[in-house]
Structure formats: C-alpha cells, structure tokens
Amino acid sequence: MTEKNKYIHQVEECVVFLREQLPFIPSLVIQLGTGLGGLAGQVKPNLILPYHEIPNFPCSTVSSHQGNLIIGHLHGTPVIILQGRFHCYEGYSSKEVAFPIRVLSLLGVRTLVLTNAAGGLNPAFAPGSIMIFRDHLNLLGDNPLRGPNVDFWGPRFPDFSIPYNPELIKVALESAETCGLDKVVTGVYACIPGPSLETPAETRWLRGCGADAVGMSSIPEIIVARHAGMDVLGLSVISNVNDPDKMQPILLEEIIAAAGLVEPQLERLIIEIIRRIYATKTTR
Numbered sequence: 001m002t003e004k005n006k007y008i009h010q011v012e013e014c015v016v017f018l019r020e021q022l023p024f025i026p027s028l029v030i031q032l033g034t035g036l037g038g039l040a041g042q043v044k045p046n047l048i049l050p051y052h053e054i055p056n057f058p059c060s061t062v063s064s065h066q067g068n069l070i071i072g073h074l075h076g077t078p079v080i081i082l083q084g085r086f087h088c089y090e091g092y093s094s095k096e097v098a099f100p101i102r103v104l105s106l107l108g109v110r111t112l113v114l115t116n117a118a119g120g121l122n123p124a125f126a127p128g129s130i131m132i133f134r135d136h137l138n139l140l141g142d143n144p145l146r147g148p149n150v151d152f153w154g155p156r157f158p159d160f161s162i163p164y165n166p167e168l169i170k171v172a173l174e175s176a177e178t179c180g181l182d183k184v185v186t187g188v189y190a191c192i193p194g195p196s197l198e199t200p201a202e203t204r205w206l207r208g209c210g211a212d213a214v215g216m217s218s219i220p221e222i223i224v225a226r227h228a229g230m231d232v233l234g235l236s237v238i239s240n241v242n243d244p245d246k247m248q249p250i251l252l253e254e255i256i257a258a259a260g261l262v263e264p265q266l267e268r269l270i271i272e273i274i275r276r277i278y279a280t281k282t283t284r
C-alpha cells in the first residue's frame with residue numbers, strides 16, 4: 001500500500017468506527033490544550049472514548065494532556081471535546097497531529113474551536129490575556145497537506161486569505177464583553193516546532209515578523225480544518241510575555257499554572273460563544 005493509500009485507509013477505518021460508536025454527530029468540536037482540559041468536566045457526557053481505544057488515533061506522550069474524545073452536551077449544546085492533543089515535538093508529523101480533525105471533518109463536524117497556552121510577544125499583552133487568532137504564521141517546516149492531495153477531502157491549494165472566520169471572531173469579542181472579560185485581544189499566532197523555547201534573537205525576530213504570540217501547537221489541525229471547509233476559532237491563553245531584551249526562563253510548570261489561573265475565564269468565554277452560535281444543531 002502506498003503512503004497515501006495507507007493514510008486514507010487509516011482515516012476511513014476511524015470514520016467507520018466513530019460513526020458506529022457516536023450516538024450523534026455535533027456540528028462543533030472543541031480541542032483543549034495544555035493545562036486547559038477542565039472544560040471537559042462541564043460536559044454532560046454520552047460517551048467517553050480514550051484515544052487509545054480509537055483505531056489509528058495517535059496517543060499523547062505529554063503528561064499534562066489527557067487523551068479522551070468526549071461526546072455530550074455543554075450547557076445544552078451538543079459538542080465533541082478532544083481532551084488532549086498531539087504535537088510535532090513529540091515526534092509526530094503534522095499529518096498525524098491533525099488526524100482527529102480530518103476524521104471529524106469527514107463525519108460532518110463543521111466548526112473547530114481550539115485552545116492552547118502561548119507565550120506573548122506583543123508588549124501590550126499581559127500574562128492572563130486571552131488571544132483570539134486573527135491570523136497565523138506556520139513555522140513548523142511541515143504542512144499536514146504535504147504529499148498527494150485527496151481531492152474528496154479538499155482542494156490541492158486551499159485558499160488561506162481569510163484563515164479565521166470573521167463572524168466567529170466577532171462573536172468571541174462580543175462574548176468576552178458579555179462575560180465582563182477585559183483582557184481578551186486578537187492577534188497573530190506563530191507556531192514553532194519546539195520543544196526548545198525561543199532564544200532572545202528568535203523572540204525579536206518573531207516580533208518583527210508580526211507575531212503577537214508563539215506556541216508549539218494547533219496549526220496542523222487548523223490547516224486540515226480549513227482544507228475541509230470547516231470554520232475555526234483559535235483561543236490562546238497568554239501564560240507569559242517574552243521580552244527579547246529581558247528574557248526570563250520559561251518553565252512548563254509555570255505555563256500550566258498560569259493557564260490554570262485563566263481557565264475559569266476561558267471556560268465562561270467558550271460557553272458563551274457556543275451558546276450564541278450553535279444552539280442545538282446536529283448533522284444527524
């Protein structure tokens with residue numbers, strides 16, 4: 001079997017499995033990032049599938065990430081939660097990282113909301129800000145669409161002139177206002193491969209490139225979602241702000257602790273966003 005056919009086969013096998021297992025297919029998936037898995041606790045679950053029980057799903061090697069696909073209702077709205085994600089720095093290709101999103105797109109899920117923890121680069125940001133993605137820089141050196149295209153899944157050269165749905169950005173900003181959150185901003189997310197953190201020179205360069213925040217995740221999933229015609233809303237919790245002239249050590253424990261402090265606000269924001277956009281629509 002060629003590499004292309006093997007990947008198609010793995011995706012299709014997983015689609016068939018999930019179509020049999022899932023009691024319904026929500027139109028919305030929420031993928032939760034580092035230290036931000038708590039929203040899953042607010043879901044009234046119909047089914048919880050550990051990633052290792054799902055055919056061909058990658059399994060996270062990062063201890064701060066639980067690996068569960070949860071289907072249920074979040075304050076009445078049908079959702080799929082991906083609790084835990086995969087990263088290129090774990091050794092996965094970006095195609096593998098985006099595997100769950102490819103599968104969910106083929107099941108009919110139309111919107112991806114994702115969260116992550118990121119380092120701030122914009123000096124106007126403060127730790128604890130929530131940044132809504134307005135645009136991104138893919139600096140992974142990899143692209144999940146590399147290799148032969150599957151035309152049924154999406155176009156060979158997908159347009160990225162409007163990567164993030166302006167309507168969703170507007171809803172997110174309005175939701176922040178409703179929730180009384182004053183540290184919600186929009187910005188450009190730069191995705192680096194990691195796992196080494198940025199040097200002062202890299203930080204200066206990223207700022208000069210127009211990045212407002214930097215992290216090591218999410219872009220493979222976003223590229224696949226857009227290729228499949230899904231709408232995407234990206235939300236970064238700014239856990240630290242990096243100044244190239246006064247670099248401080250960036251420690252994972254501190255990133256997780258900072259994300260945990262903002263998590264309740266992020267949860268309120270997401271609940272308000274999905275209340276506004278997705279009432280009780282299902283695709284089946």
Ligand code: HPA
Nearest residue numbers: 117118119214215216255
């Ligand atoms: N750099 C890269 N990834 C991150 C950071 C950072 O400063 N903070 C949280 N994730």
